[in-house]
Every structure is written in structure tokens, then in C-alpha cells.
Amino acid sequence: MKTVESGILLKKLNYSETSLILQFFTLESGFQAYIFQGGKRKHKKGNILQALSIVEISAYRRKDSDLGKVSEVNALFVPKSLPFHPLKSGLAFFMTEVLSQVLQNSDKDVSMYHFIEHEVQWIDESDEFTNYPIWFLLKLANQIGIGINVEDQNGQIFDLQDGVISNRTPSSHLYANDEVVEILKILLNLKKTQVLAYTIHKTHRTTIIEHLVNYFKIHINGFKTPKSMSVMQTIFE
Incomplete structure (x- = not known):
């Protein structure tokens, strides 16, 4: 059966000398994996299959297989800066590592798709994203129903199991009871623009991200520290 779906690229794996395995979060079906025969050759030029690419996928899928077969990929959104900007592309790679783990068993989720789509377009246009990894992890936690709650405005302990x-x-x-808990508590009450403008020392920023990654490890089965995390922390200093 032929399908045409809108998808956001989460992972690209080599399958052979010319072919790729592509993992997308799609608007119509949630997480989907495809083989793209000849994909390396067909998209050797351009940036259509970069991290977080928003594309239209034409594919064939058999009922007895979880792996579809891509026949064509076309861009739905053409970024102006994301693939070429070292900070933005590093951030995109970090996000795909997080999202591919969080969404690997997800069914259709229109709200999640539009959230990611909006953020990709926002990153492409924005020049302010030093604290963005923190905001993204906090927002993603809310999106999947594991948002952190402040039970006590004077609280100094972040319970990673209960999320409070x-x-x-x-x-x-x-649990964590270091000095960044106070900062985290403040950030949880701020809007996106306020979080991005908030002054955080680089060591505190690193510690907050580590706490949030540990939080995802507890609440998402099989979640592992993204390999790009150390690189991202370096470029976002």
C-alpha cells in the first residue's frame, strides 16, 4: 500500500553502500521507520535529509512488515540557516537523539508533531538559544506527561522519581539538592523568551541539563545519555 506522509527526520542510518534506514516522527502515523534504497545517491547533494528535516515521504508498506520502503522524499520546509550554522546544527542533533528515544514507540500525536515542527522553524529563524536545551527538555517533559511540578515555592530538593x-x-x-534547584524552580515559572534570556552560569547550565537527562532516564524506558551532549555543552558555553 502506498502512503504519503509528513515527517520529521529523527535518525538516519547507513544500510548499504547506497541505501539508508530513516526514522521519522510523522503527522499521520507517529514513529515510522523506512528503508530508502539508493537514498545516499539520490540525496547526496542538498540538505533534505539532515537532522530534523521536515519532509513529505512517499512510501510503500506491506502489512507484514514494520519497515516501509521510501520511493521519494520532498522538502516541506527549506531551512535558511539550521544545516549550516554550527550551533544550530549541533542543537538539532542533540534534539534528534532525545526525540528518537522518547518517541520510538509513539503512535499518532498531532500535538507533538506540531510542537517539533514549530521548534524546528523557530530555531532556523532565531539567534537566541543559549538556554534552549534546558527549555526544550522542560517543554518536552510537559508534552509527554512527565512535567516537573513545584510543590513548595521554598523547596530545595528536586525529587527525580516523583518529578516534584x-x-x-x-x-x-x-534526588538533587544542589544550588541549581533554585534556578530550575525559577525557570519552571518562566515563559520561553524569559528562559532564553535568563542569565545562567555555564557550569550551572551543564548541571541542570544533566539533572534533566537523568530525569528522562528514570521516566523513559531505555533512555540513555545522548552522545552529542558533551559536544553540545562545549559549543553552548
């Missing part, structure tokens, strides 16, 4: 900031010290699971 309070003054209760957990007795049997991971």
Missing part, C-alpha cells in the same frame, strides 16, 4: 520540587528528602530514590 519540595523540601521532602526521598529515602529510596534519586
